[in-house]
Amino acid sequence: MEVMQDVMDDVMGGGEEGCASGCITRTGCLGLIILVAVLGFMATKFPVALPEIALPAEPILTLPVVGFSITNTLLATWLTMLILIVGSVFVTRNLKVVPTGLQNLVEWGLEVLLNLVESVDARRGRQFFPLVATIFIFLLVSNWMGILPGFASVGLVHEADHGGHPLQEVSILGFNIGLLQPGEVGEHETGWTVFSFLRSAATDLNTPLALALISVVMTQVVGVQAQGLRYFSKFVNLRGPMGPIDMIVGLLETVSELAKIVSFSFRLFGNVFAGEVLLAVMAFIVPYVVSVPFLGLEIFVGFMQAFVFAFLTLIFMHMATLGHGPESEE
């Protein structure tokens, strides 16, 4: 009992003496209770409405003559590009031979990536590096930016096609702002929904599809670069030793390349879109509190999907440079 009392004193020690690291002080405990109470109160006063979950991206602006609509995911892609370009310009100003500060950080990151790429393919690693690293960095910034507040939540109010939510108009500093209220609209009324200004780029199937097409086409290009036109004997092999079996294998290889496009794009799209839906639904179910661990999950998933996309591209490129079997590997 004495031993337990000592341990408990350490863990539950008061704020004055301090306690063992990792314990919760009395003041800390009180602070947590107050925080949860405040959040609970806010959840009743400012409830969260479930946004209308739409698979296709919502158009923000439609160019009159061309008919091309600028969607919120396109805006997010442009924002990602802006961040990357401005960041690059910032980092490469006053380049020093012995790097310090931001240049040091970026060089460390790129070095980790380069080591990873060269660990897969030592000979041609540098040739693959630009595309692989660009895919990784672009997807990383894009996925992580999509978790920021304002994405998929702030936008223009539109009449909903079906369902929707009632709207509450609030006037702040002369601007009219609409807040979606949770709850259903009546039987014969159309509710409102939000077309957000920004939506994470990979939640639109077009972006993952574009990246997947680039990836697979570049894999073929790299294969031809390494092996010449003999690379296509993977698909159509008329002089193969096995005859018809080689033709069937060639057909399977072709189907496999097409399946890679589908699998690349749907893996990325599914993960990021499902993550966005999950965040929206969790924020609706228990506002403000439960969002936190799911935001952490989204950070992890965003990083992993970016990494897997880039790493798979690298591996397929490496495999494309190999010929038939181990005699071509040096």
Place this chain on the structure above:
Amino acid sequence: MEADLTTLAAGLAIGLGALGPGIGVGLLVSGAMHAIGRNPEATPQIQTNMILGIVFAEAIAIYALVVALILKFV
């Protein structure tokens, strides 16, 4: 029964579609645990490769989820 067959299909799509990847991820992690048990010094490499494998197995569950989302929201 108000809900139509589409909702039922969405539920079945993700429900049945998550069975395989669930077992797959379990097998993956079990293999990784065995490997770590045999060779604790290689834990970082084993962990990295395990996470990589889990992401691929998870992708199949995500395909099922995408089908369910398309059924429900399109």
